[in-house]
Amino acid sequence: MGIKKQFHHQGIGTRLERELESYAKNHAHYLQVKTVDEGHYPEYDQTIRFYESVGFERLEVFPKLWDSWNPCLVMVKKL
Numbered sequence: 001m002g003i004k005k006q007f008h009h010q011g012i013g014t015r016l017e018r019e020l021e022s023y024a025k026n027h028a029h030y031l032q033v034k035t036v037d038e039g040h041y042p043e044y045d046q047t048i049r050f051y052e053s054v055g056f057e058r059l060e061v062f063p064k065l066w067d068s069w070n071p072c073l074v075m076v077k078k079l
Contacts, residue, residue: 005043017054025079037061037073051075 001020003013024031033051036044048058056075065072 008046013050014054021077021079029079031056031077031079032059033075034065034072035075036066037071040070048073048075 001016003016021031033056035047035051038045038048052058052075054077056077059074059076062072062074
């Protein structure tokens with residue numbers, strides 16, 4: 001799931017995350033997202049900051065899950 005750049009900073013992502021969390025609370029104990037680890041692409045650094053702002057925490061980096069130039073950061077949120 002993502003938001004087109006032209007719609008960033010309008011609260012859309014936060015609203016989507018809240019709806020997902022509301023639904024997921026009846027079905028799971030955690031949410032998980034995967035993104036490119038910090039320091040490789042500015043747009044993914046922004047993504048990490050967004051997820052942290054809505055309560056996700058960094059769990060683990062898998063340096064070669066996708067490929068060596070796109071290390072996978074797993075983030076989780078307890079519901």
